[in-house]
Amino acid sequence: MAHGRTLGAVVLGAIALGLALPAIAGPTERVRESLFRRQVGEAAGPPLARYVSEQGRVFILDRSQPIPMLKFEDSPEVWALQPSPAPRGDLIYKNDLGEPVLRATRLGGYTLFTDTRPSGEAVSLIGGASPLRLMGLSPQALGERLLQASVRSGRAARRPVIFEAEATPASAALIADAATVVSLAFLKMAGRDKDRVHLSRVARVQFTSGNAVSATLGNGVLQVVVAPSRGMAGRPSSDKLERLLRSAK
Template identity: 40%
Template sequence: MKLLGSVRAKKSPRVTAMAVAAIAVIGVGVVAPVIVPTESQAQSRRTVPPTARYVSSSGQGFILDTSGSRPLMRLERSTEVWVLRPTPAPRGDIIYRNDNGDQVLRVTPDGAVTLYTTTAPQGSPASRVGEAQGLASAAMTGAQLVDYFMRQSYRASQAMGRLIVIDVDIQPGSEQVAADTVSAASDAIVRMARSSNLRAQVERVRRVVVSDQGRPGVSLVQGTLRIVIDADAGIAGRPSSARIVRVVGGDALNR
């Protein structure tokens, strides 16, 4: 069965960016909040290259970018960029967690890195294998944005075997964060669709709405997965796929 993705933008003054996007190049510049690292965090950053590619002993590759105010990470074979929160740990180590509270990385004062994933929950030592480009997202043109939203809708629809509609209701300047959000939502839907204990939960999702108005958060009400972003916070202003899975999956995650 061949499915076509669907993307809708509401016709309101706040969606001017989406209407004008088709004929104008939109430059997105977001200033992230300044975070002053603790002494232990500063020490960890001195021993970890600003941006590098790593491979764990289990074979999972990833890129860690600590060049900005927020550490970023992306697993290979994934499009999602994780915004990590560093917290001090015993012996001067730093633990990096995602917005769902999951431990993702542990870095020692001498720069040793351990990766934690669902397939290696106890941790897998990782080695630096080379340099990498930073993970900050580049601005997209209006045409690229529309195409990107369509592809993400198609990806989610294919995973579910039915149409998943994506509505984007944003102000000018929120385009890039909205794009990252749509990608994270699609990742979450695809992951849950492939899970035997989460498939029934994600079946409730019929529509994804991304907005930049209201209190940032994720909710699922009557088939609509609503995600409110904080574009001023940059990539940190949108939820990760793990957080979306937590909201949609609910108690099924504990079974």
């Protein structure tokens, strides 16, 4: 009888242990999958959301498309980001100059890098957001956008700056966005005494479309080639244009 009771206790203990193990292993396996089975180039957290930094800057991060996009609420510019692996399994999102803009941890935390906080500042999730997409544009609307960018750039440079474009229905919206970005580069440079002098080298801005993004400056003409197949990533950023204008002879 004692032997039977002992054997029964062992069997019941084994059954209890067997029933308990899946309850413990389930969450553990899910955590392990989230930490170690994530593909390179992916980050935890919602693919589309609004965030706020410690200094109060609000931005949208859109990872719902092949090329991640970021837009600050206080600026019309959308930044195309390139993710690259970092230590501890983190990801660094860089701009088209290869400079870090955002760091993502495996657990979904983000650090924002700015000119005022180059060492980074933590950000917090606010909520949902609308996707960052280009909308179709008519020839008349494109002409108006080019004229607006021309006026803003001319005021910044303190001389007339003519904007021209060879556009198609597929490239019109992207060229309009690129014109806005060029004017932002002019405005930022005009606000710095050491950079304002470089704006006098530009008398005309010409936009065309192609397979690759590029920007060159020669004989007073800033030529910008946009790549419609890349969506909003198919034009140079204002930072890249600033570097070009500063380095031009």
